[in-house]
Amino acid sequence: MRIIKKKIDYNLSREDFLKLLxxxxxxxxxxxxxxxxxxxxxxxxxGKLLLKDALNIVELNLSYNEYGKPYLQSPYDDIHFNISHSGEWVVVAIDTVPIGIDIQEITNTDIKIAKRFFSKEESEYIFSLSEDNQIEAFFKLWSLKEAYVKAKGKGLSIPLNSFTIDISRDTPILGQGSDSKICEFYSDKVGENYFMSVCRMI
Incomplete structure (x- = not known):
């Protein structure tokens, strides 16, 4: 697994933008x-330039599945990747197995929406924490769930409350009965205000 992170230069001139394009x-x-x-x-x-440079290929020709997930055609069809961006960060994950990556900026959000978008077990865990820890748990879980549905290649056609990820341990794990495939999760903070999560289907 390879992860590349880069901050976006929002002051990039239109001329430099077109050169990169x-x-x-x-x-x-x-x-x-x-x-x-x-x-x-x-x-x-x-995101696309990070992927192109990481793979060291001359021309990046992407195809998309029916759910909009990009993939590479032959001779790179054994390479799996995923791209995510939030706020000032863009992240790319590359692997030999299906992979999903997501980055979320930690913002002032009404985390009561967890009751609507997360499973019952996940919501109960978040609200069992102290107020100071609830917001971080919310965004960590959100990024993990997004990474999972992206690794599956179906995006938000999979409802986020239809599966459970247990984040009460050091390493997040998928709840029992959520999927027949085994997956590995990785989650960490990027700077002070972002959570980045990766899901590998193994």
């Missing part, structure tokens, strides 16, 4: 330019 194929250029916000275009550009 020239490193991608027409299809990816079109996707990036379609974003209404310049910040979203930058995040997408950074």
């Amino acid at each position: 020239a490193n991608l194929n027409d299809n990816d250029k079109e996707k990036i330019l379609r974003y209404k916000k310049y910040e979203d275009s930058l995040r997408s550009l950074y």
Whole structure:
């Protein structure tokens, strides 16, 4: 498993942006330019360039499954990857097995939404913690769950409350009966205000 992290330069000039964009194929250029916000275009550009540079390939030709997850065609079809971005960070995970990565900025959020989006066991665990620890547990769990559905390749077509991840231990684990496949989780803070999580399907 390889993880690459990079901060986004939101002060990048339009001229430099277009120079970087020239490193991608027409299809990816079109996707990036379609974003209404310049910040979203930058995040997408950074993610694709990080992947391209990490794989050391001349041209990045991405295909997408029916759920929108990107993948590489031959001769790179044995390489699995995933990209995520939040706030000022873009992260990329590369592996030989299906993988998902997610990064979440820790913000002032009403964590009562955990009762709607998380499983009963997960919500009960979060609200059993002290107030100071609830917000971090919420974002850690959110990033883990996003990483899991991305590793599965189906994104949010899998409801986040349809499976449970136990974060009460040192290493997060998938709750019993959640999946027939075994997966490994990794989660850590990036700086002071972000949680990054990875899920590997093994």
